[in-house]
Amino acid sequence: MKLFSFQGGVHPAYRKELSGQREIKEAGIPEQLVIPLSQHIGAPCEPGVAAGDRIKEGQVIGKTVSFVSAPVHSPVSGKVKKIEKSFHPLGQKVLSVIIQPDDEGARDYMKPLGKNASELDPKDILTRITDAGIVGMGGATFPAHVKFSPPKDKPIDTLIINGCECEPYLTADHRLMVEMPEYIISGAKMIGKVLDVKEIVIAVESNKPDAVEKLEKAGDERDILCVLTKTKYPQGAEKMLIKAVLNREVPSGGLPMDVGVVVSNVGTALAVCESVRDGKPLIERVVTVTGNGVKNPGNFFVKIGTPVKHLIEQAGGTAGNIGKCIMGGPMMGIAQASLDVPVIKGTSGILIMQEADYMQEGYLPCIKCSFCVQVCPVNLLPSKLSVIAEARRWDLADSYGVNDCIECGCCDYVCPGKRPIVQFIKTAKIKVREIKEREKK
């Protein structure tokens, strides 16, 4: 089988063996859930409940106030303890609904629409996706219904379902594909119907042959094509995946729809399927809990709002001296300041790493080895950008394409001087934006 791929990229130690063969287990219901009212890119929700209210599983607790937003639902039946600002995995404090679960199991799902995409009205599916609060589950958390409503002048011919899961350590998508392939196929067809695409492609990295086998068995080759991509990070990055599979380049500053493509994560396809077929809103997701900092890594069905601490307990507790708690994978995940932060819709993994010397090491000047230039998947000169940012020459950053950086971290990973290149670039992006805004005024 042909392996699709792209230029650049790296091969970090994948460490997927820690959790790759562990079946997805229920993580159970924690003592208390913290549900941020902003779990997506776009306008935050307004609380739809008040402290003291009894709520049912699936009930709307966060209402949208604009199109680019996604409603939030209660993952459990219980009582609203309070509504207050609480720490969000992205670092800042965000208005959140704190829920005390009960064991009544009261449920308030939407009406099932049906199983077969072919028999459904695309408008109904889209409305359902909107109402179910579905966002991009790969981590970007862009509201799905917005992505699935491209403007008329941007026809979409191909839907790519992204099952690459190129981040090391993470196995949530892998397990989903192995254990629930019918859901993914069915969800993919539903999304395909909404977008009215000619072709649906499921892309999986070559290190997950079992997933491809299951998907092919569950699907029908006439509707859905499974392709294998090379196991290389960041193969799952939207732009790289489109380039690899279709040989189309998303223009600088553009979106996949500019080249007639929509990319959706396998988790998103599953959520779409569940919302349409069972009326279940997005209140649960699969999370990999892994790393050398937990005793028993595994994959779990987790209620949105579950604190990280609860998941660590489910994974056998901590092992050794914990250095970092990362939400997401090791290449692009976000280091957390506390183990109390909740799982949100975009949380694909919790990576607990034991403390190691390299985590606090300083960095050296750039020695122009050009390793970063060779691995950059978008052909930037990361070393140059880091030097520019270090010298605070923000005027130059733009001309070296700082905003084209996808922050995949390949440059930073290979840098022998251990330079925090991604941090330099993120800072430069902010500065460049500030300068542009100032100029506008």
Place this chain on the structure above:
Amino acid sequence: MANEQNSLILSTSPHIKSDESVRKIMLSVNITLVPAAAFSVYQFGLYTLLLYAVSIATCLVSEYVVVRLRKRTFTLNDGSALVTGILLVMVLPPRFPAYGVVLGAFVSIVIGKQIFGGLGNNIFNPALIGRAFLAATYPVHISQWILPRMSAAAVSGATPLAGMKFDGIVTPFSDLFFGTVSGSIGETSAILLILGSLYLLMKKYIKWRIPASIFVTVIVLGEIFHLINPAKFPGPVFHLFAGGLMIGALYMAADMVTSPITKKGCVIYGCAIGLLVIIIRLFGGLAEGVMYAILFMNAFVPLINRATKPRIFGTGVNHEY
């Protein structure tokens, strides 16, 4: 758990790092130079060992003192000063005076490297700056050669390049390849330099496009001139293995800090060095031109980098599909 929670380390992604390090790269360069250096001590006697010791010691001490004076963090353990110390001796004649080496090593580190801001910031290859300085200050010593212990020739005299240029003597390929010829301390054995650099190439510690384009240019131009006048101009194989081309292409032109970072840039830089080497060797006043070719092109590296910025993904292509 409360305790652990307080000490969680926060940093930007990525949270894993490859096991490459500046120290590892520099130490690898040093280690791969050992065979050629050991051979040079055998060929030219224990005196060269003294020169290595003097050069390395001077480099390390100068680096230490200057870094202290500049109040920068101590960077001696990165191994880069060691590389300079070894390379400087390798490109000097076997009986170069030791006090001259002290001066050369000092200039290499202080003028060649630290003045520009230390590791990573120098424009010119430090060892070559040191050698260029010595060539200007000790013009007699820099061109005095001795016969090696294992020697193809019976009488002492010129290096193969000088023999070719001034007397029309062609040294056989095998002598150049194995290093049974006179020349600078560490440049004579092409085979040992190639073997050492293979590891560096494999680890990508050498930007392969640089030596490759130097070799190709030298071969092509060497062949052209050889065809024009075989009596006057030596063939490409001679150019490739004689003099400092091997050590220059593999260890000095390809020095990370002073070479381009773009792929295209490496090719332009390499081709230009090859061209300059041939011009100096065939038409210049000197027998050998590798040092000046590299130093000259070092100066153009920032310009080459700017002129060869790669096409950023998603720009400058037709987005029709």
